[in-house]
Amino acid sequence: MKLFRSLSIRKKLVAIQIMTACIVLVLAGVAFVVGDIADSEKEMLSQLSSSALIVGQNCVTSLMFMDEEAATQTLSSLNLQPHITQAAIYDEAGAVFAVYSRQGEADFIFPSPQPATQIFTRNHIELFEPIVHDTRHVGTIYLRADMTGLREKIKDYVLDALIVLAVGLTISLLLSFFFQKNVSNPILNLAAATRSVSETDDYSRRVQKESDDELGELCDGFNKMLEQIQHRDSELREARDTLERRVEERTREVEELSAQNLEQERALRREMEKELQTAHDMQMSLMPKKSPQVPGFDLAGRCNPASDVGGDYFQYFRQNGRLSVSLADVTGHAMEAAVPVMMFSGLLKSQMEIGGSLEEIFGRLNRSLHGTLDRRTFICFAMGELDIATRTLHLSNGGCPYPYYFQASTGEISELQLDAYPLAIRPDSEYRAQLIQLEQGDRIVLCSDGIIEAENKEAEIFGFERTAEEIQKGCIDGLSADALIERLMEKVNLFSIDVPQGDDMTCVVLNVSGD
Amino acid sequence: MRVSKLLLILLLNPVILWAQIDANEEARLAKFKAVFIYNFVEFVKWPETKNAGSITIGVVSNSFLLPTLEAVARKRKASGEEIVIKKHVTVNDTLIAQSFPSYHILFVGPALTDELGMIAESLAGKHVLIIGDTDGFAKKGVAVNFILIDGKLKFEINTKALSRAGLEMHSQLLKLGILVE
Numbered sequence: 191m192k193l194f195r196s197l198s199i200r201k202k203l204v205a206i207q208i209m210t211a212c213i214v215l216v217l218a219g220v221a222f223v224v225g226d227i228a229d230s231e232k233e234m235l236s237q238l239s240s241s242a243l244i245v246g247q248n249c250v251t252s253l254m255f256m257d258e259e260a261a262t263q264t265l266s267s268l269n270l271q272p273h274i275t276q277a278a279i280y281d282e283a284g285a286v287f288a289v290y291s292r293q294g295e296a297d298f299i300f301p302s303p304q305p306a307t308q309i310f311t312r313n314h315i316e317l318f319e320p321i322v323h324d325t326r327h328v329g330t331i332y333l334r335a336d337m338t339g340l341r342e343k344i345k346d347y348v349l350d351a352l353i354v355l356a357v358g359l360t361i362s363l364l365l366s367f368f369f370q371k372n373v374s375n376p377i378l379n380l381a382a383a384t385r386s387v388s389e390t391d392d393y394s395r396r397v398q399k400e401s402d403d404e405l406g407e408l409c410d411g412f413n414k415m416l417e418q419i420q421h422r423d424s425e426l427r428e429a430r431d432t433l434e435r436r437v438e439e440r441t442r443e444v445e446e447l448s449a450q451n452l453e454q455e456r457a458l459r460r461e462m463e464k465e466l467q468t469a470h471d472m473q474m475s476l477m478p479k480k481s482p483q484v485p486g487f488d489l490a491g492r493c494n495p496a497s498d499v500g501g502d503y504f505q506y507f508r509q510n511g512r513l514s515v516s517l518a519d520v521t522g523h524a525m526e527a528a529v530p531v532m533m534f535s536g537l538l539k540s541q542m543e544i545g546g547s548l549e550e551i552f553g554r555l556n557r558s559l560h561g562t563l564d565r566r567t568f569i570c571f572a573m574g575e576l577d578i579a580t581r582t583l584h585l586s587n588g589g590c591p592y593p594y595y596f597q598a599s600t601g602e603i604s605e606l607q608l609d610a611y612p613l614a615i616r617p618d619s620e621y622r623a624q625l626i627q628l629e630q631g632d633r634i635v636l637c638s639d640g641i642i643e644a645e646n647k648e649a650e651i652f653g654f655e656r657t658a659e660e661i662q663k664g665c666i667d668g669l670s671a672d673a674l675i676e677r678l679m680e681k682v683n684l685f686s687i688d689v690p691q692g693d694d695m696t697c698v699v700l701n702v703s704g705d
Numbered sequence: 706m707r708v709s710k711l712l713l714i715l716l717l718n719p720v721i722l723w724a725q726i727d728a729n730e731e732a733r734l735a736k737f738k739a740v741f742i743y744n745f746v747e748f749v750k751w752p753e754t755k756n757a758g759s760i761t762i763g764v765v766s767n768s769f770l771l772p773t774l775e776a777v778a779r780k781r782k783a784s785g786e787e788i789v790i791k792k793h794v795t796v797n798d799t800l801i802a803q804s805f806p807s808y809h810i811l812f813v814g815p816a817l818t819d820e821l822g823m824i825a826e827s828l829a830g831k832h833v834l835i836i837g838d839t840d841g842f843a844k845k846g847v848a849v850n851f852i853l854i855d856g857k858l859k860f861e862i863n864t865k866a867l868s869r870a871g872l873e874m875h876s877q878l879l880k881l882g883i884l885v886e
Contacts, residue, residue, distance in 0.1 A: 251877040254744045256737070256858070260881055323747070 200374040207366035208359060215358045219351035226347055230340050231315075234273070235308060238317050238335050241271060246321040246331040249279050253287060253321065253329040261288035268333075269293075275314070276300065276334040279321070287329060292336075303330035313337050376405040380412055393420035466498040466525075473499050473528055476535045481671070482506050484513055484578060488701035490671035491515075493694065494640075494679065500694035501527025502638045503535060507542045514542065516573040517590060517636040517698050521566070521612075527694075530567055534559070548575055548586040552613070552621035556588070559614035568614040572636050574700065576628075581702060583634060586623040588612050591642050594658060596665040598631025598702075603662040605654070630704035633674070635661050640693035641678065644686045652685050671699035735769040737858045738838060738851055739777045742810065743788075745849065748875035751809060751832050759787040763808040765796055765817055770838075796820055806831040813847065815839040822846055830871045843885040848872065852883070861885045 197205065245264060252261035261279050268274045268290050277290040280303040291298055301316075309316040314334055321329040376397075383397045393416050399409040473495070481489040491504045501520035506513065518534060520527040537558060541551050552571070559569060570589030576582070585593060589612030592605035606626070611619040628634070637657060644652040660681050664674040675697045682695065746760055764771050771792060778788040791808065793800060796817065801824055805811055811833050813821060818839070825835060825846030836849045843850035843861040848870055850861040862882035867874055 248877070251744075251748065251875070251881050254747075255741060255860075255878075255881050257881050 198374075199377050200370060203370035203374055204363065204366045207362055207370070211359055211362035212355075215355045219355055223344065223347045223351055227340075227344050230343060231310075231337075234335065234337070234340060235315060235317075237271075238274070238315060238333055239319070241268070241274065242317055242319040242331050242333050245277070245333075246279075246319055246329075249288070249331065250321060250323045250328055253279065253281055254323065256281075258288050262290070264288075265290035271335075273335045273337075273339055274333055275336050276332070278332040280330040280332070282328055284330070300332065303332065313341070372401065373405065376400050376409060380408065383412065387416065391423075393417075393423050463498075469525065469528055470495070470498040473503075473531060476532060477504055478506055482508055482513070484508070486581075486702070486704055487513070487576070487578070488671045488703040489513075489515070489699070490675050490701075491517075491696070491698040492675050492679065493696040494691070495694045496640065496691045497524045499524055499528035501531055502640065502694035502696035503531045504636075504696055504698045505535070505538065509542075509545075511578050513576045513578055514573060515576070515634075515636065515698055515700055516571065517638060517696055518572075519570040519590060519638045519640075519694070519696070521568055521570075530563060530569065533562070534569055548573060548584050548623040549621050552586055552588060552610075553619075556611075556613045556619050556621070557617055560617045563614045568612045570612045570639070572608075574634060574636070575623075576700065581628040583626045583628055583700075584623040585626060585634070586610075586621050588619070588621055591637050591639055591654070594633075594635040594637070594661050595626065596631075596633040596635070596662060597629070598633075598665070599629060601662075601666055603658050603665070605658070628702045630702050631665075632702045633661075633665050633671075634700040635674070636698040637678075638694060638696040640691075640695035641682055641697060643693060644682045644695065645689055645692060646686050647689055652682055656681075656685070670703075671701040674699050674701070731769050732773070734851075734853070734858055735773045736777075738770055739773040741851070741858070741860065742774065742812070742836060743777060745834065745836070745878070746809070748878040749834055750873040750875075752871075755809065755832055759789050760810070761789045761791060761808045762810045762812065763791040763793060763805060764812045765793045765814055770812065770814075796824065801827050805833060808833050810834045810836060813837045813839075813842070818842075818845075825866065825869070829869045832871045834870065834872055835866070849882070850885075859883060 194202065194205065245268065248264045249261045252258070252264060265277050265279065265288055268277050269292070272292065274290075275292045275295050276298050278286055278300045279288040281287040284303050286300055289300060304318045306320060307316075307318045314337055317333045317335075319331050319333075320327055321331055376399075379397050379400075383395055387393060387395055395416065396413045397409045399406045399413075474493075477493055478491065481491060489506065491506070493500070493502050493504055495502065501522055501524075503518040503520070505516050507516070508514070516538065518531070518538070520530045520534065537555065541554055541558075544554070545551075546554070551573075555571070563569075568589075572585070572587040572590035572593060574583050574585040574593070585606060585608065587593065587606075587608035588610045592607050594603055595606050596603045606624060608622070608624055610621045613619075626634075642652060642654055642657055646652075657678070660678055661674065664677050669677060678697055679695065742762065762774065764774065771790070775790055778790060791804070805824070805828055809832075811824075811828070813824065813835060815838075817824065821837075821842065822845060828835065834849065835847050836851070837843075837847035838851040840852065843863045843866075846863070846866050846869075848863055848866040850863070852859055852861055860882050861884075862874065862879060863885045864879075865886065
């Protein structure tokens with residue numbers, strides 16, 4: 191059955207046809223042969239019975255008048271029926287009265303008589319019939335017939351049946367080959383179409399309707415289905431194309447827009463850079479480009495902002511025989527710090543014009559800034575006021591790194607430890623000033639924390655010691671104020687090479703040059 | 706006398722024995738003849754007028770046949786009809802003229818050689834089957850005459866005598882008999 195299931199429909203149809211034909215022909219053949227055998231046997235038996243009756247009747251007088259010769263002669267007429275091999279007449283008492291044997295069958299032992307009986311053996315029929323005259327039983331006749339002829343006939347029948355079977359099957363095979371196309375072709379076409387559609391996605395394919403039966407209906411249905419699929423497919427394709435087109439358009443729009451945006455951004459950046467440059471220039475213009483020329487002193491200052499604009503600031507003031515040197519560092523940097531720096535610059539200038547002691551100036555600046563700056567912003571500020579004539583220096587510091595003091599007489603460098611809050615943190619902070627008597631060769635160096643806290647790649651800071659050391663070396667080497675700044679900056683840059691500058695770096699040097 | 710009689714017996718003994726054997730054979734044949742006679746009844750056609758419910762068989766002079774016929778008659782009825790045996794030792798004109806024509810069968814013994822011709826003549830057309838068992842009787846007007854051939858009992862049929870008597874005989878019986886003109 192598994193084998194049958196895997197057969198193609200064409201072979202299945204042929205197989206069904208042949209099976210049907212085979213069954214019909216075999217059944218018909220069997221019925222025919224069996225029926226014929228039964229008929230033949232029946233016919234033979236009735237023939238034999240009537241022979242027995244006739245011969246028996248013909249022997250009645252022979253029996254009654256005990257004429258064995260006549261009976262024998264009567265029996266010999268049976269040679270006209272060659273299938274009868276033996277015959278016998280028994281008298282009333284059951285003794286053999288007359289016998290007959292077919293040519294060549296003489297040695298046969300006749301059985302004792304029996305009442306009317308039919309005995310079928312493998313190849314013979316035996317028959318006993320009483321011989322009756324009127325109502326009187328005068329004897330018995332026995333006939334034995336050979337059935338090999340019948341068997342031969344049966345063999346012929348079977349052979350005929352086989353031939354009919356073979357011919358029938360051949361015709362059936364031919365017919366089924368011829369007619370199965372009507373059924374299998376549309377199905378095979380459908381199968382091929384289905385395969386082709388599933389392989390190529392070509393929904394425009396149609397199958398040819400060949401008949402008006404259910405297969406034709408199937409073809410119509412298939413075509414209709416394909417049509418619907420094709421319709422939907424094209425709709426889908428169209429929708430997809432539209433979508434793609436729209437996406438493309440949108441992408442292009444976005445690209446254009448972003449290009450535009452980029453351009454705008456660039457323009458903006460350029461503008462901003464320009465403005466930053468302006469801010470930088472403005473901030474730098476707040477700070478002195480040249481140091482004031484004061485006889486007996488050598489002054490220098492430099493500010494290296496970390497970005498275009500920064501929070502560091504330095505300035506000199508010269509009035510009434512005094513020279514003030516100041517350095518400020520606003521928390522934060524860039525624009526966040528730059529604006530307070532500008533404000534502070536103006537404020538400092540006006541406070542310097544008002545005048546007073548360093549303590550008074552720091553105090554006023556602090557109060558003023560505390561009220562102005564936001565809470566997060568404050569300013570470290572250091573300032574020294576030098577009496578040019580006496581070389582005495584008043585120094586005050588609010589939050590800046592301790593100023594360095596190099597004493598030429600000893601060659602030692604020390605930090606002037608002045609502690610106070612940066613400006614604008616507390617409104618009531620008090621600032622004191624230290625008085626230092628400078629001698630020739632002495633130097634005062636103010637640094638912003640950008641120098642001290644400059645980092646190298648190992649996140650190590652340049653530090654107070656290294657700063658002090660470098661300053662000391664420069665002083666011992668007798669460098670000018672400007673050269674000292676130059677060397678210090680160079681050392682710091684060398685130290686934090688490859689690390690972007692994190693904070694503004696500002697340094698101001700007061701050198702008592704003496705001449 | 707007694708001795709001589711005994712001697713005679715001794716001398717004649719083979720003859721007596723022969724006679725005894727012959728007598729046995731005669732009895733056996735008589736039985737067959739009786740059976741045959743009854744069987745003839747079934748194959749001979751008598752006119753309806755002659756059938757009065759019984760078959761009459763007349764026997765003239767046969768010591769052996771008569772008792773046998775009577776014995777068989779007691780056993781079976783021919784064709785289902787009663788059988789009546791009429792015994793006659795001799796014949797006379799009255800018998801021939803009045804009794805014999807009513808018989809179905811008349812058996813004539815060898816003693817009637819001389820009278821046979823006359824009897825047959827007088828019974829012509831009377832539907833009487835005349836049966837004999839003597840050589841030459843068939844030619845002398847007996848319709849059926851028993852003869853012995855090779856020790857077997859056969860019978861001759863004189864068809865002319867049959868037709869003269871106004872009788873028909875079944876063809877099968879005719880086939881078995883030896884036809885005599």
